Amino acid sequence: MSEQKLKPTFAELGVAKEITDALAAAGMVRTFAIQELTLPLALAGKDLIGQARTGMGKTMGFGVPLLDRVFDDADVEELDGTPRALVVTPTRELAVQVGEDFRRAAANTPVRILTIYGGRPYDEQIEALDAGVDVVVGTPGRLIDLYNRGCLKLDHVAVLVLDEADEMLDLGFLPDIEKLLKALTHRHQTMLFSATMPGPIIALARTFMDRPVHIRAEEVGAAATHASTRQVVFRAHRMDKTAVLSRVLQSRGRGRTIIFARTKRSCATIAEELAAKGFAVGAVHGDMGQPAREKSLNAFREGTVEILVATDVAARGIDIDDVTHVINYQTPDDEMTYVHRIGRTGRAGHTGTAVTLVGYDELVKWELINKELDLGQPEPPAWFSTSPELYDALDIPEGAGESVGPARKVFGGPSVTRPAGPRQGSRTQRDGSPGGGGRRTGRGARGGRR
Structure with missing residues (x-):
């Protein structure tokens, strides 16, 4: 038991x-x-x-x-x-x-x-x-x-x-x-x-x-991280990251997957590049209108798309127990962001895999995360999209290539993102639906209200 x-x-x-x-x-x-x-x-x-x-x-x-x-x-x-x-x-x-x-x-x-x-x-x-x-x-x-x-x-x-x-x-x-x-x-x-x-x-x-x-x-x-989450960390050249990503997404046993990007623009770009390679992908970031964000999140929750590219703030609302993989396309800015990101997998009794692609210009940032969390990986290995070690570590089929099918649109279509530029609107954009009604029954006091 x-x-x-x-x-x-x-x-x-x-x-x-x-x-x-x-x-x-x-x-x-x-x-x-x-x-x-x-x-x-x-x-x-x-x-x-x-x-x-x-x-x-x-x-x-x-x-x-x-x-x-x-x-x-x-x-x-x-x-x-x-x-x-x-x-x-x-x-x-x-x-x-x-x-x-x-x-x-x-x-x-x-x-x-x-x-x-x-x-x-x-x-x-x-x-x-x-x-x-x-x-x-x-x-x-x-x-x-x-x-x-x-x-x-x-x-x-x-x-x-x-x-x-x-x-x-x-x-x-x-x-x-x-x-x-x-x-x-x-x-x-x-x-x-x-x-x-x-x-x-x-x-x-x-x-x-x-x-x-x-x-x-x-x-x-x-330890701040889950024992149920396997962490795979390696150096990746920024020009090869998309090719690496497409291989990782073909890992055997991969289900719902969240890819983290640092900025709204990179989030949109990654989603578009993956869709062009045939992956069914959605995105959630601050430059999307609220209806489009809700549509992408619901599609991810319901399994219409299994890949979601998100920024850190948007991911705070993703509470799904069966996410199998989390991928840090860019190294997080600090150890707590890393903890929150990889905590999206390996939840509630499930196991998961967290993959972090450390750019060569991100090594100092990774060293600090590794030290603070005592991860024991101060010098991650350098792997490329063709490296056998990558295929072995993530159980990627030998025949995996950069594309998996005809080009698609990002879920919700390209019109979901606004043009880059100053944010529109007021603070209230940072930020329902009613339920039932009626009265309760009483069973007596259970503790004093202070």
């Missing part, structure tokens, strides 16, 4: 039957480590900082207790159409993913969920808020805009969650977060979750939390 099977069930930890039944229908019965550790405290209304590697169940680590408390905790006010919980995420894609996960878990409850982000009409979001919402998931810019307009009421929020808290509290988001915190002057529960939690971020978080408990789902000092 595996360690995962020995974990307690959600029901054993006291989660409402309506929620455990919905989780079971989605194949979730027993908890992951982060869920086992956080649920008892979160259900009791305690402030906490949850830390676990990407793909190890963080969303349900805060989502299940949040929904449970909103649904039937006597210390949370009865539902009346104004939000009882607020979840803040750094990207639109992550907000959508969290909202979808919440709706699955709350399917048997009357809890109404709304996802809010920029790039969508204000009217539809305002109408949904007016109709009544119990849980709001959103990105900072649009949340603040709707709050300033008086459309988003936060004075009855009992549970606040910052997802991917390390990025949320980074310098770029901190002013927005502070504005939201000023709106929550009443007593409430606060939970922060992320895969990485640097010391300065924890210190900052403690300034607006009430005696938070810091929970790590692994040993202090444990």
Whole structure:
């Protein structure tokens, strides 16, 4: 019997039957480590900082207790159409993913969920808020805009969650977060979750939390990367990277694959080059319109395309358990970006392969990543698209060439990208859809609201 099977069930930890039944229908019965550790405290209304590697169940680590408390905790006010919980995420894609996960878990409850982000009409979001919402998931810019307009009421929020808290509290988001915190002057529960939690971020978080408990789902000092993810790192000449990439994508057993690019322009270029070689590929980056981004992500989730080229920010919303390969077309800028990228594979009991192509001008950057994460690969080997070592390491068939068929279009067509140049619009572009309605039942207090 595996360690995962020995974990307690959600029901054993006291989660409402309506929620455990919905989780079971989605194949979730027993908890992951982060869920086992956080649920008892979160259900009791305690402030906490949850830390676990990407793909190890963080969303349900805060989502299940949040929904449970909103649904039937006597210390949370009865539902009346104004939000009882607020979840803040750094990207639109992550907000959508969290909202979808919440709706699955709350399917048997009357809890109404709304996802809010920029790039969508204000009217539809305002109408949904007016109709009544119990849980709001959103990105900072649009949340603040709707709050300033008086459309988003936060004075009855009992549970606040910052997802991917390390990025949320980074310098770029901190002013927005502070504005939201000023709106929550009443007593409430606060939970922060992320895969990485640097010391300065924890210190900052403690300034607006009430005696938070810091929970790590692994040993202090444990490796930041998954043992379930095989890491293949080698030097590749920039003129040969596309040819290398086309071979890697023909590896035996390759399924859903995410290719990371550093910039929006390189993301679009890589996708176009792969499509020209016959690969079915989609792209997600900041210069795409929101409908096109959602279309590409949905196609990837549904398996219409198995290859997705993405920038780091866009990838924060890709929460899919069966990604078999992650490919760093360019070396990440730092070790935490590397951890987040390769954490897209080897998730939730699956194994995966992470391939990093280190350009000759990126060696210093890789050396720093290798040192910080203690990967033991300070001098990766130099391989070319024709190197036997490449074929052996990734189980590439001998006959693999640069093309796999006739040229295609990038999924969604070439018109999905805007011309390169200054970003259009306001901050709100950084940044839903309503759920059901009704009232909850009460089972009594499970913990004091502070």
